[in-house]
Amino acid sequence: MEFQFDNERPIYIQLVQQLRIAVVSGDFAPGSRLPSVRELALTAKVNPNTMQKALTELEGEGLVFTERTNGKFVTTDEGLLLRAKRALAQGYADRFLGEMAQIGYDRAGALSYLQDDLT
Amino acid sequence: MALLTINHLSKSFGEEAALTDVNLTIEPGRIIGLLGKNGAGKTTLLKLICDLLTPTDGEVLFEGAPIGVESKKEIAFLPERTYLDKSMTIQQTLRMFQDFYDNFDVNKAKKLLADLDLPEDRQISKLSKGMQEKLQLVLVMARKAKLYILDEPLGGVDPATRDYILDTILRSFDDGASLLISTHLIADIERILDDVIFLDRGKVLLTAQADDLRNETGLSVDDNFRRMFKC
Incomplete structure (x- = not known):
C-alpha cells in the first residue's frame, strides 16, 4: 500500500487516517x-515511533488487535468495520456538501446534481 | 533515565561564543532533528557531545555520568567531512572497523551495503562522492550504539541518495537507541523526526515534538523554521 503525507499536519493523524482506510477498504483484509x-x-x-502510536490508536478503536506473541491483526467484527466505513463516508459527504454549499447548491440541489446532472 | 543530559553548556573559540548556555535532554528511542542555519553551532554542539571538544563551561552527561571513554563506545558519530583512508578498499575498511569497534556488526554493514551493489574489493577513491557518503553512513549505523549522531548526512546528495540515506537510517533505528541528526535541509527529513531542536547563534530557541509543532501552528517544521529565522 502507498502512503502519502503533507508536512503541514501531524504525521500521526495522517497515518491513522490512511491505516483506517486500508482496513475499511479491505486492503488489509x-x-x-x-x-x-x-x-x-x-x-x-x-x-x-509514529507508526506505533498510530496503530495504538487503531487498537483503541478496535479495528486492530494484538495477539500477544503473534503480532497485530485486523478485526473480523463486520459491524465495527461497517461503522468505521460509515464514519469515513460521513466525513467525505460532509465535505462534499460543504463545498457544494459554497458555490450555491443547497442539500437538495447537491443531491439532484449527483442523481441527474453528474456527467 | 535520560540518555543524554546537557547542562549549561557553553563553548567559545577565543573571543567568539559558539554556544551559550545550552540545556537539553535526550531520551532513549527517539529521532531528534538538530536544526539551524549554517554557523548556528550545530557541529560544535555535536562535537562536544562526542567529547571531541572541551567545553568552556557546563557539562554533558551520558546516562548520568560525564562523557569520556565509556560514552565513546556507545555514541556513533558521523562527521560532516570524510575521514576514511581512500587508498583502502571497502573490505579493508570493514576489517578496520571490526578491529576498532567492539560493537561493529560487520554482517549488518554488509547487508546495508548489499543494496548499493558495490564490489568489496573496490578502492574508496574510486567511489563517487555520493557512494562514499553512503558507505560512511553504513559504517556508523552498523555499530551497535545507544546514540547515533549524524552531522549533515544529507548535505549535497542527490534525491536518490537522500532516499537511500533516510531508508538506511530507519532500517537501522533500533529499539532503545536514539538518533540526533543535524541538518539545514529540514523538508527532506522532518517526516522521520520525533523531536526538533532549533539552534540559532549558539542558543537553543525551541525544543518540541514535531507533530505537536505541526498541530499548534498548522505549518510544517520547515515552515516554522523559516518563519522563525526569516530565511
Missing part, C-alpha cells in the same frame, strides 16, 4: 496479520 511496525514504518517512510 479482515482477520489478516499486519506487517510489523518496523516494516510498516519503512513502507511509509516514517519513524517507527
